[in-house]
Amino acid sequence: MKVISIRQPWASLIVNGYKEYEFRSWKTNFRGPIYIHASKAIEKEHLERFKHLNLEYPVGKIIGQASIIHCHKVEPDFEQQLIRQNELVYGASRNRTGYAFQLTNITKIEPPIEAKGQLGLWNYDHELIKSPEQ
Numbered sequence: 663m664k665v666i667s668i669r670q671p672w673a674s675l676i677v678n679g680y681k682e683y684e685f686r687s688w689k690t691n692f693r694g695p696i697y698i699h700a701s702k703a704i705e706k707e708h709l710e711r712f713k714h715l716n717l718e719y720p721v722g723k724i725i726g727q728a729s730i731i732h733c734h735k736v737e738p739d740f741e742q743q744l745i746r747q748n749e750l751v752y753g754a755s756r757n758r759t760g761y762a763f764q765l766t767n768i769t770k771i772e773p774p775i776e777a778k779g780q781l782g783l784w785n786y787d788h789e790l791i792k793s794p795e796q
Contacts, residue, residue, distance in 0.1 A: 665697040665786045666763075667779030670719040671712050673700035677726030677770045678717055681751045683734075683744060687760040690733050690783065697771075697786055698726035701779045708754055723774035724786065732764040 668676065668684060675681040676698055702721045709719070734740055736758045744752040744762075777786060 663695060663697055663786055664692060664783045665699050665724065665777070665779075666783055667699040667701040667781070669701050670704045670721060671708055671717065672705070673698055673725060674717045674719050675712065675715075675751055676728065676765060676768060678715070679768060680712075680715070680748070682765050682768070683752070683762040684765060685736065685755075685758055685760060685762050688782075689735075689761045690730065690763060692783060693730055693732075695727060695729050695767075696765075696783070697724045698728060698768075699724050699777055699779050700774070711750070711754055720774050722776060722778070724771060724777050725774045726768060726770050728765040728768040730763050731766050734762045734764060736760055736762050 666684065672681060672684070676684065700720050700723055704719060704721065740762070741752070741756075741758055745756075
């Protein structure tokens with residue numbers, strides 16, 4: 663299955679239901695299920711902003727599953743819409759460029775699975791959870 667590595671705190675915000683868009687400089691045509699991998703990198707400057715959420719920030723682990731359902735080009739109007747929708751999460755950065763991968767069917771994987779991340783979308787050959795169709 664495809665995997666995307668995401669820095670903390672963003673990966674935990676996704677799997678805990680606070681963030682449904684992941685921003686990248688590159689476009690993807692991929693649609694479907696994907697694992698969320700928390701990379702070893704932590705954007706420490708953002709941790710204080712989310713302190714009140716009492717989240718855990720595991721690193722180097724697959725922590726969730728989601729589906730990519732759309733890839734939006736980030737235009738100023740789209741970014742402003744997201745900031746109005748959720749100032750806490752989407753207001754942390756401004757003047758984004760690139761693309762927003764829209765995620766749905768987000769679930770947390772417990773316990774997280776150790777995995778070494780990679781750039782781009784990468785493959786993880788072991789099935790962690792059964793898809794709803796199984």
